[in-house]
Amino acid sequence: MSSALRIRGFIAIGLLPALALFVFFVIVPILWSSYYGFFDWKGIGAMKFIGLDNYKEVVQDRLFWHSFKNNLLIVAASVFGQVPIALLLSLVLLKNGWFQKFIRASIFMPMVLSSVVVGIIWGYIYHPQIGILNFLLDSLGLESWKMQWLSDPAVSMYAIMVPIIWLNVGPYLIMFIAALQNIPSEIDDAANIDGARGSRKLFSIKLPMIWDTIKVAVVLCISGSLKAFDLIYVMTGGGPANSTELLASYMYNNTFSIYRFGYGSAVSTMIIIISLVLVAGSQYLMKSKK
Amino acid sequence: MTTPSISAVHPASSAGAGAGTRKLKGGILSLGLTVYALVTLYPLIWLFISAFKTNEEFYSRPFGLPDVWNWSNYARAWEVADMGTAFMNSAIVTLLALAITLIMGALCAYVISRFQFRGKLLVMGTFMLGMLIPIHSTLVPLFILMNKVDILNTYAALILPYTAFELPIAIFVCVAYMNTFPKEIEEAAMIDGSGYWGIFLRMMLPLSLPALATVGILAFLRYWNDFSFALVFISDPKLKTLPLSLSIFATGYSTDYKLTMAAMALAVIPTILAYLVLQEQVMKGMTAGAVKG
Structure with missing residues (x-):
């Protein structure tokens, strides 16, 4: 065998299995489902071509847009919750001492838990009768603050945001600490010589120096908001009265609970389009705002 | 001041x-x-x-310590929730998917990092695209696909999509790492008469261990903790993984809180142990995974 052939053979063996697996399980289903979106189909039996009807129904369904709004609420909770908390903590946890490492490791801990476990634990915390949150309010004499945290549509979405923030501070904290530690020490020395102190140093030097990292964090909040499906499924299932429905749970409930696979496929396609637009758009905005 | x-x-x-x-x-x-x-x-x-309490203590003194530490709760939860089966399923699925991810990812990364070939940019672009797709939006399409090829309710229904979705991050982490190796090391090996497989197995793999560790930790946690794929692709009780059987157990035994708590405590022990031993790598790996994936 010639050496050119051997190289080719090796490249093919190295690439093709991985590429085939990836294309078959990630790319093909997406393309396929955008096609199924044109059919009325119960998952078994005949498929009836109905043109754009499914897609029209998605766009006109108020519940779909309500779910989308909930996704945006999670983005907001992440941008205004996780990011500032992580940023504040990173400023005081910058040193690499054992105490700082211990606090960082504790804050990161929830990330390694299964979202099912997180969801069930927080479900118990919020539980109207046995929940420790209402128990705590009772023992503090704050009975009037007690609520049906997860079963009152007016508060359920906000109640869900707390575990989401609790869960996700860790990686942002690590990102910000890495960025702050990357600021060259000469810059800090120069600032000290110029007499810059505390808050002045923070706003004129530290924040501008890690601005790019903060931008990355905001983009992450957007793509991360689409991952909250597990938590919602375990804690509320999208209820009560669809108040905590997310795009992914909307798709799940509209496909597997009522066997509308054509419609579910159309929703899936819409979610992918929306998220690509959101991620691309946010990255574009972040780049142009220099 | x-x-x-x-x-x-x-x-x-x-x-x-x-x-x-x-x-x-x-x-x-x-x-x-x-x-x-x-x-x-x-x-x-x-x-x-x-998890050590009685149900009464759970209601009446949620913040207190139990009077008697009931180790038997764990044993009973293990039995009632059939956690032996769930642990076994999770272990099989996680280990197999992990092995395939590491082998395919490293091999692919070696080819991309070290060889020139037509369509290289296209291959990398395809994998890059995969990182932009929100994983939950593919639940319905994947269900339909796996139904067609008839692998729903098999280990493969979890192992194959886990690997497919993890490959892009595995490849990009490894490529970035392998690009830092000097070219000379392979030339020396070539002169020694090692073929490409020899170079890959005896040189690239051992040298890439730090990158593979990052990829491996990240993949282990994702596979072990995954809920949504198991929820949609597995309905056979004999094949249920830990998160799935926990969610079913919690709903079914919704009033026996101590048992649910004990079952959950058992289920999180492996990841917490892994975290206690490897916390620095876990934190770095998961942060890198969040940024890139």
């Missing part, structure tokens, strides 16, 4: 006071941070303590 006028009068004493307030401030800050960390850890601590 003390005012300059005072420091002009009593330089020595003011310096002492400044250090004192700084120490006090530092103390308050440390205390605040400790409280914050404990609040973060509390749900988990609560989980492990509650």
Whole structure:
């Protein structure tokens, strides 16, 4: 065998299995489902071509847009919750001492838990009768603050945001600490010589120096908001009265609970389009705002 | 900060006071941070303590310690929730998917990092695209696809999509790492008569261990903790993984809180142990995974 052939053979063996697996399980289903979106189909039996009807129904369904709004609420909770908390903590946890490492490791801990476990634990915390949150309010004499945290549509979405923030501070904290530690020490020395102190140093030097990292964090909040499906499924299932429905749970409930696979496929396609637009758009905005 | 006028009068004493307030401030800050960390850890601590309680204690004294530490809760939860099966399924699926991910990812990364070929940019672009697709939006399409090829309710229904979705990040982490190796090391191996497989197995793999460790930790946690794929692709009770069987158990035994707590405590022990041993790598790996995936 010639050496050119051997190289080719090796490249093919190295690439093709991985590429085939990836294309078959990630790319093909997406393309396929955008096609199924044109059919009325119960998952078994005949498929009836109905043109754009499914897609029209998605766009006109108020519940779909309500779910989308909930996704945006999670983005907001992440941008205004996780990011500032992580940023504040990173400023005081910058040193690499054992105490700082211990606090960082504790804050990161929830990330390694299964979202099912997180969801069930927080479900118990919020539980109207046995929940420790209402128990705590009772023992503090704050009975009037007690609520049906997860079963009152007016508060359920906000109640869900707390575990989401609790869960996700860790990686942002690590990102910000890495960025702050990357600021060259000469810059800090120069600032000290110029007499810059505390808050002045923070706003004129530290924040501008890690601005790019903060931008990355905001983009992450957007793509991360689409991952909250597990938590919602375990804690509320999208209820009560669809108040905590997310795009992914909307798709799940509209496909597997009522066997509308054509419609579910159309929703899936819409979610992918929306998220690509959101991620691309946010990255574009972040780049142009220099 | 003390005012300059005072420091002009009593330089020595003011310096002492400044250090004192700084120490006090530092103390308050440390205390605040400790409280914050404990609040973060509390749900988990609560989980492990509650798992030892009786149901009465769970209702009446949720913050207290149990009178008797009931180790039997764990044994009963293990039995009632059929956790042996779930642990076995999770272990099989996680280990197989992990092995395939590491082998395919490393091999692909070696080819991309070291060889020139037509369509290289296209291949990399395809994998890049995969990182932009939100994983949950593919639940319905994947279900339909797996139904067509008839692999729903098999281990493959989890192993193959886990691997497929993890490959892009595995490849990009490994490529970035392998690109830092100097070309000379392979040339030396070539002269020694090692083929490409020899170079890959005896040189690239061992040298890439740090990158593979990052990829491996990240993949282990994702596979072990995955819920949504198992929920949609597995309905056979014999094949249920831990998160799936926990969610079913919690719904079914919704009033036997101590058992649910004990079952959950058992289920999180492997990931917590892994975290305690490898926390620095886990934190770095998961942060890198979040940024890139």
